[in-house]
Amino acid sequence: MVVVAPEERIEKLLGLLGLYEDDRIVYTSFDPVTVGRALGRRSILSPESIDFAAVDHVLIASFDVFQEYTDIFRQLSELQFSREKVTSIFQPHDTLLVFERLFSVPYRLNPGLLQAIIFNDCFERLNYAYGAILAVEQARRLSLPGVTLVETGVWTGRGLRNLCYWASALRYTFDLEVNVAGFDTGKGLPKCTDWRDHPELWQEGEMVMPDLNLLRSQLPPFCTLEIGDVAETAPRYLQKPNLSSQPIGFFALDVDLYTSSVDALKLLEGHPETLLPAVGVWVDDSYVNVMQNSFCGEALAIAEYNHRNHLRKIDMKKVRPNHASMLWHYCFAFAHIFDHPVRQGRRPSALIGFNHCDY
Numbered sequence: 048m049v050v051v052a053p054e055e056r057i058e059k060l061l062g063l064l065g066l067y068e069d070d071r072i073v074y075t076s077f078d079p080v081t082v083g084r085a086l087g088r089r090s091i092l093s094p095e096s097i098d099f100a101a102v103d104h105v106l107i108a109s110f111d112v113f114q115e116y117t118d119i120f121r122q123l124s125e126l127q128f129s130r131e132k133v134t135s136i137f138q139p140h141d142t143l144l145v146f147e148r149l150f151s152v153p154y155r156l157n158p159g160l161l162q163a164i165i166f167n168d169c170f171e172r173l174n175y176a177y178g179a180i181l182a183v184e185q186a187r188r189l190s191l192p193g194v195t196l197v198e199t200g201v202w203t204g205r206g207l208r209n210l211c212y213w214a215s216a217l218r219y220t221f222d223l224e225v226n227v228a229g230f231d232t233g234k235g236l237p238k239c240t241d242w243r244d245h246p247e248l249w250q251e252g253e254m255v256m257p258d259l260n261l262l263r264s265q266l267p268p269f270c271t272l273e274i275g276d277v278a279e280t281a282p283r284y285l286q287k288p289n290l291s292s293q294p295i296g297f298f299a300l301d302v303d304l305y306t307s308s309v310d311a312l313k314l315l316e317g318h319p320e321t322l323l324p325a326v327g328v329w330v331d332d333s334y335v336n337v338m339q340n341s342f343c344g345e346a347l348a349i350a351e352y353n354h355r356n357h358l359r360k361i362d363m364k365k366v367r368p369n370h371a372s373m374l375w376h377y378c379f380a381f382a383h384i385f386d387h388p389v390r391q392g393r394r395p396s397a398l399i400g401f402n403h404c405d406y
């Protein structure tokens with residue numbers, strides 16, 4: 048295997064997989080400045096010194112900028128290397144399957160390994176990985192057959208596809224039903240109603256989904272796309288007959304506008320059994336832009352949710368205090384569903400020791 052554009056998190060990953068010293072893995076980079084340097088015990092070789100015809104797989108360990116991947120794919124195809132044999136750190140499940148196949152890493156039914164991989168921040172979009180593994184672990188502790196992970200606001204689908212990669216990894220390791228649902232107008236942002244929607248930041252029709260059919264074809268069967276205004280799709284979704292056996296356990300709030308966020312949060316206002324007792328909520332906008340504040344946008348919608356719901360409260364929480372700080376650690380909350388039978392003490396659970404800093 049060849050790792051292109053190696054970086055620290057790949058070093059950590061190889062260590063966790065027991066491959067830190069494995070000579071079958073070599074590092075290379077298309078960036079001439081990096082070639083010749085060392086990372087851990089491996090030197091970073093020039094691509095010209097590698098016989099790509101003899102390489103069985105390439106792992107791209109780079110930032111999740113699409114343009115950058117495109118450049119790497121172009122450079123690899125110039126070396127006659129097939130795109131089918133490339134995965135990236137954006138694709139945890141596919142990459143771990145390769146390690147299982149090529150290096151006999153015991154990945155299937157190995158929740159401890161996946162937990163360590165997430166704890167050590169080895170792949171992309173740890174906010175999604177973290178929310179997803181907490182949901183699955185909670186479902187397991189409640190002996191539920193499955194769980195649903197929701198993204199409101201899909202746009203290009205990069206977030207949704209990444210959530211699906213994590214869902215696949217969790218299905219494979221926990222042997223649990225993990226479903227995913229993405230909500231989007233398909234037509235970009237609706238019109239701002241007033242100052243609470245941040246008209247100084249957002250324009251109507253911005254962030255149109257580029258190709259709905261292409262995105263649908265890229266999603267696994269356990270993921271649904273709910274297209275339309277979330278004001279209409281959310282109440283419809285809550286009527287899904289099997290939702291209480293796979294309750295919502297992670298919720299990404301990323302529809303930007305205050306008005307859209309109010310409607311998206313209706314997904315956390317259904318029957319108590321359509322939700323886990325504590326739903327992980329990632330709030331995209333908190334603390335990022337100077338203009339964002341508690342009186343507008345997603346934060347205001349959350350405040351109103353809490354005001355409206357006597358027995359449900361979304362509580363922002365600085366998660367993972369035992370990790371080096373990352374921005375998303377400040378953008379996380381839990382929706383506490385106090386009217387859930389578990390929170391009412393009417394159903395047994397095994398929630399002691401379920402600690403947010405262990406993931």
Ligand SMILES: C[S@@+](CC[C@H](N)C(=O)[O-])C[C@H]1O[C@@H](n2cnc3c(N)ncnc32)[C@H](O)[C@@H]1O
Binds near residue numbers: 204231234255304
């Ligand atoms: C910032 S983008 C989402 C990015 C995506 N979560 C990611 O991480 O890749 C916001 C999206 O929210 C969608 N949106 C905003 N208001 C909506 C509404 N009322 N109903 C459905 N979708 C909405 C827009 O179409 C837009 O594409």
